[in-house]
Amino acid sequence: DVKVTQSSRYLVKRTGEKVFLECVQDMDHENMFWYRQDPGLGLRLIYFSYDVKMKEKGDIPEGYSVSREKKERFSLILESASTNQTSMYLCASSLSGGLAKMNTEAFFGQGTRLTVV
Amino acid sequence: AQSVAQPEDQVNVAEGNPLTVKCTYSVSGNPYLFWYVQYPNRGLQFLLKYITGDNLVKGSYGFEAEFNKSQTSFHLKKPSALVSDSALYFCAVTDSWGKLQFGAGTQVVVTP
Numbered sequence: 001d002v003k004v005t006q007s008s009r010y011l012v013k014r015t016g017e018k019v020f021l022e023c024v025q026d027m028d029h030e031n032m033f034w035y036r037q038d039p040g041l042g043l044r045l046i047y048f049s050y051d052v053k054m055k056e057k058g059d060i061p062e063g064y065s066v067s068r069e070k071k072e073r074f075s076l077i078l079e080s081a082s083t084n085q086t087s088m089y090l091c092a093s094s095l096s097g098g099l100a101k102m103n104t105e106a107f108f109g110q111g112t113r114l115t116v117v
Numbered sequence: 118a119q120s121v122a123q124p125e126d127q128v129n130v131a132e133g134n135p136l137t138v139k140c141t142y143s144v145s146g147n148p149y150l151f152w153y154v155q156y157p158n159r160g161l162q163f164l165l166k167y168i169t170g171d172n173l174v175k176g177s178y179g180f181e182a183e184f185n186k187s188q189t190s191f192h193l194k195k196p197s198a199l200v201s202d203s204a205l206y207f208c209a210v211t212d213s214w215g216k217l218q219f220g221a222g223t224q225v226v227v228t229p
Contacts, residue, residue: 031214033217035219040221042220042221043207043222045217090161092161094217095215105151107163108153108160108161109160
């Protein structure tokens with residue numbers, strides 16, 4: 001089975017701190033994603049990576065950056081955490097490659113509930 | 118831009134009754150559509166997908182979805198709902214890069 005592991009289930013950080021959320025997948029997937037989930041807003045894409053060192057902004061990239069130095073690991077970075085970044089963060093991965101990009105399901109981690117105080 | 122919409126925030130159904138969760142899509146070209154489910158305090162789990170072919174797609178846990186091109190809809194269905202089906206359901210669409218865009222989600226509440 002595909003396994004997507006997020007380093008923390010719950011995290012509490014102070015305003016202004018630099019925060020790292022880590023995600024590792026074990027199925028050699030090319031695509032990796034970071035979403036945030038808020039009630040009534042569904043899942044909003046923060047960043048998307050389709051290969052090592054490649055990234056693409058999603059719908060809400062402001063205040064976030066990402067790093068993908070190795071294929072299996074995709075990190076989300078909050079440069080200076082703010083209270084409006086309190087949310088559930090979900091990491092996902094999927095296969096890629098030509099037309100297969102459009103028909104492969106994504107696998108999700110358990111999520112990290114981040115609280116910024 | 119590709120998008121999906123879920124018009125209902127919540128669907129209430131009695132156990133044993135049919136369950137339908139609605140989704141409409143807006144895409145250029147052929148749609149590639151997905152349904153995911155989220156149980157409390159869990160990540161999302163894949164239920165089923167439409168790529169091409171039959172308009173009725175069968176998935177996990179007895180769920181199926183009906184693709185309707187003329188109505189641009191992809192509704193999720195289950196003939197007989199269980200209390201354990203109570204969860205948050207998301208419709209999603211993929212673009213040419215494999216980037217998934219989700220709807221706002223529909224909370225399903227199945228009462229005994």
